[in-house]
Amino acid sequence: DIQMTQSPSFLSASVGDRVTINCKASQNINKYLNWYQQKLGEAPKRLIYNTNNLQTGIPSRFSGSGSGTDYTLTISSLQPEDFATYFCLQHNSFPTFGGGTKLELK
Amino acid sequence: QVQLKESGPGLVQPSQTLSLTCTVSGFSLTSNSVHWVRQPPGKGLEWVGAIWSGGSTDYNSALKSRLSISRDTSKSQVFLKMNSLQTEDTAIYFCTHYGGYSEGWFAYWGQGTLVTVSS
Numbered sequence: 001d002i003q004m005t006q007s008p009s010f011l012s013a014s015v016g017d018r019v020t021i022n023c024k025a026s027q028n029i030n031k032y033l034n035w036y037q038q039k040l041g042e043a044p045k046r047l048i049y050n051t052n053n054l055q056t057g058i059p060s061r062f063s064g065s066g067s068g069t070d071y072t073l074t075i076s077s078l079q080p081e082d083f084a085t086y087f088c089l090q091h092n093s094f095p096t097f098g099g100g101t102k103l104e105l106k
Numbered sequence: 107q108v109q110l111k112e113s114g115p116g117l118v119q120p121s122q123t124l125s126l127t128c129t130v131s132g133f134s135l136t137s138n139s140v141h142w143v144r145q146p147p148g149k150g151l152e153w154v155g156a157i158w159s160g161g162s163t164d165y166n167s168a169l170k171s172r173l174s175i176s177r178d179t180s181k182s183q184v185f186l187k188m189n190s191l192q193t194e195d196t197a198i199y200f201c202t203h204y205g206g207y208s209e210g211w212f213a214y215w216g217q218g219t220l221v222t223v224s225s
Binding site: 001032034036042043044046049050055087089091094095096097098099100 | 143152153164166200204210211212213215216
């Protein structure tokens, strides 16, 4: 199984900040990497698919990059509604998720 | 549009069997696969298993011995059965789907159903 190591686990930031969240795979996942946002009591919402493709309806302040084993989600200017938990998902083989990043208001 | 909805008992006793149903609409089970993902309270997401469009199944290796996924295509329903439940199986269980090249992996999710394993 491919292991996904996500960092940081917790992130404290302010409205307007630029933040980055990272996922590292235990082997090459060929850009088959999605990013999700999850708010309390809700299902995950897909933000980015296949590394850098923005899901329809998701604001352009969200972007993704990476290749090989290393991937990044960037939020260019945090908005109040962005404080949530974020997960990565690799689907190069049987799906596995990163451990999550809880983004909190500083 | 694509919709998925989980249903099942909220409480299961230890050592008993869990049975969940995922009812889908907006796509055909013979064209897309349905996956189960679970999330223990306050923790991360874990892929449980899948039933593919052709009817074959794959399971998380850690759960494989206790797990069975099946479907009724006429009712657009997918079923999850997990036996020998323990307290660590307490989680929100989601169903989601792989929508092929156009929609990709896990774009749509059900709202989830909380399963508590307790006596």
